[in-house]
Amino acid sequence: MPYDDSPPPTRRARPLSVAAALAAVCLTAAGCGGGQEPGEAGAASPRPGGDAATSTAPTGEQPEPTASASPSAKPLPKGPLTGRTVVIDPGHNPGNRDHTREINRQVDIGTGRKECDTTGTATNDGYAEARFTLDVSHRLRALLEAEGARVRLTHDADRPFGPCIDERARIGNEAKADAVVSVHADGSAVGNRGFHVILPAGVKGGGADTSKIVKSSADLGARIAGHFARTTGSAPSNYIGGNTGLNTRDDLGGLNLSTVPKVFVECGNMRDPKDAALLTSASWRQKAAQGLADGITSYLKG
Numbered sequence: 001m002p003y004d005d006s007p008p009p010t011r012r013a014r015p016l017s018v019a020a021a022l023a024a025v026c027l028t029a030a031g032c033g034g035g036q037e038p039g040e041a042g043a044a045s046p047r048p049g050g051d052a053a054t055s056t057a058p059t060g061e062q063p064e065p066t067a068s069a070s071p072s073a074k075p076l077p078k079g080p081l082t083g084r085t086v087v088i089d090p091g092h093n094p095g096n097r098d099h100t101r102e103i104n105r106q107v108d109i110g111t112g113r114k115e116c117d118t119t120g121t122a123t124n125d126g127y128a129e130a131r132f133t134l135d136v137s138h139r140l141r142a143l144l145e146a147e148g149a150r151v152r153l154t155h156d157a158d159r160p161f162g163p164c165i166d167e168r169a170r171i172g173n174e175a176k177a178d179a180v181v182s183v184h185a186d187g188s189a190v191g192n193r194g195f196h197v198i199l200p201a202g203v204k205g206g207g208a209d210t211s212k213i214v215k216s217s218a219d220l221g222a223r224i225a226g227h228f229a230r231t232t233g234s235a236p237s238n239y240i241g242g243n244t245g246l247n248t249r250d251d252l253g254g255l256n257l258s259t260v261p262k263v264f265v266e267c268g269n270m271r272d273p274k275d276a277a278l279l280t281s282a283s284w285r286q287k288a289a290q291g292l293a294d295g296i297t298s299y300l301k302g
């Protein structure tokens with residue numbers, strides 16, 4: 001099966017086609033269809049003062065569960081994901097904006113060099129993407145641990161900045177993760193709406209070789225796209241991905257350097273008022289986390 005040293009192929013019959021995954025779980029979701037812009041979020045669409053954000057989310061209906069980055073010390077319940085390891089990568093870090101020299105340092109991404117990390121974007125009201133990604137990551141971890149999975153975060157705002165994009169990939173590789181999901185939200189023009197999932201392209205060069213993870217990551221990504229649309233009711237983005245909600249890229253260090261199945265998820269456009277209203281809602285973030293968890297579970301259960 002696709003990627004090195006992960007559990008044997010018994011895991012999966014045959015990758016679901018994108019359309020099939022979307023169609024299968026989108027039947028009930030109004031508004032399936034639309035597309036979006038990529039990037040190690042915020043990087044591709046720089047915004048002046050993009051992250052001059054306040055810290056907490058405007059609406060705190062459902063509190064986000066918090067703990068530390070490392071796997072939970074408490075015994076995990078037995079469940080369908082017992083024995084599986086999932087790494088969650090909360091995009092950016094709230095401290096990045098105070099460490100611009102450190103995050104601008106160039107690191108090797110196999111096919112070239114890129115900044116260590118970026119500040120991320122924010123809503124017009126100042127809700128920072130870096131806070132959004134931690135919130136959704138905490139909710140996602142709680143849902144996966146409840147299924148018995150061993151979950152690790154690449155950081156939990158428990159470090160002044162980063163980790164750098166190469167270290168984020170390394171954490172997933174060294175954990176021998178069965179799946180890795182990098183959580184982001186985009187910063188694009190008003191009117192650009194919806195979510196998209198970024199898949200690794202086939203890349204070989206320097207320290208990068210994605211040949212073993214392209215197929216499995218495409219399967220993981222398609223299932224996440226389908227379930228995300230179903231649980232949130234959000235449409236796949238209307239400005240990238242041709243209404244599939246999927247986009248393949250070869251210039252993201254976090255994907256290029258991964259040796260385990262991995263995707264990025266851009267949950268919506270923080271700069272569009274309608275999307276921002278969703279992203280700043282704790283109950284919508286809970287649905288987003290549920291969609292990510294269902295997609296990951298569906299992938300791991302095959």
Ligand SMILES: [Zn+2]
Nearest residue numbers: 040041091184
């Ligand atoms: Zn981002």
